[in-house]
Amino acid sequence: xxxxxxxxxxxxxxxxxxxxxxxxxxxxxxxxxxxxxxxxxxxxxxxxxxxxxxxxxxxxxxxxxxxxxxxxxxxxxxxxxxxxxxxxxxxxxxxxxxxxxxxxxxxxxxxxxxxxxxxxxxxxxxxxxxx
Numbered sequence: 001x002x003x004x005x006x007x008x009x010x011x012x013x014x015x016x017x018x019x020x021x022x023x024x025x026x027x028x029x030x031x032x033x034x035x036x037x038x039x040x041x042x043x044x045x046x047x048x049x050x051x052x053x054x055x056x057x058x059x060x061x062x063x064x065x066x067x068x069x070x071x072x073x074x075x076x077x078x079x080x081x082x083x084x085x086x087x088x089x090x091x092x093x094x095x096x097x098x099x100x101x102x103x104x105x106x107x108x109x110x111x112x113x114x115x116x117x118x119x120x121x122x123x124x125x126x127x128x129x130x131x
Contacts, residue, residue, distance in 0.1 A: 023118055026050050026096040029058055030120070033073060037058040044098070047073040049081040049114075051093040057081035073097065078112050089113045092094035093108040 026048050033046025037060030045061040059079035062071035074097055082088055091113035095101070100119045101109065109117055 023096065026055070026094075027118065027120070028100045029074075030056065031063070032097045033058050033060040037062075037073065040065050045073040046098045047077040047101075048096040049090065049093050050076045050096060051081075051085075056084055056090075056093065070104075072102065072105050074101045075108050078108055078114075082112065091115065093127075094118060 006085045007011070027067070030046045030048045033048065034044050036115055037046060038044050040060065042064040043061040049058055050054055051059045054077060057077045059073050059076035059080055061073040065068060065071075073075070078090065079092065081090055089112070092115055093113070095109050095114045095118070097105075097117070097119040101117065
């Protein structure tokens with residue numbers, strides 16, 4: 001599957017099984033961020049921005065905890081990466097997510113210049129956790 005912006009950017013999200021074992025530590029960190037989100041009572045998502053095989057930013061979902069519908073893990077990681085690097089352009093960076101990012105997160109990755117996206121195999125319901 002291509003992301004919503006693939007025709008423009010050529011960024012193709014890849015399922016974890018297609019990414020290769022060298023991405024395992026980064027996927028593990030994305031799932032650690034997912035665990036942190038769940039522990040905080042948030043949605044089960046985590047994301048990591050990687051550049052030159054180094055973690056630039058990692059974030060859990062903060063939609064529920066921050067009461068912000070835009071605080072998806074991917075967008076939070078992108079914001080943090082931009083702040084840390086002091087640049088809006090994240091060209092050459094890879095976005096690693098615990099699940100396939102939503103269309104808005106894919107568009108945000110495109111706008112940030114993300115070169116590649118790698119995600120977990122499972123698609124999860126994007127709704128808030130239910131009691």
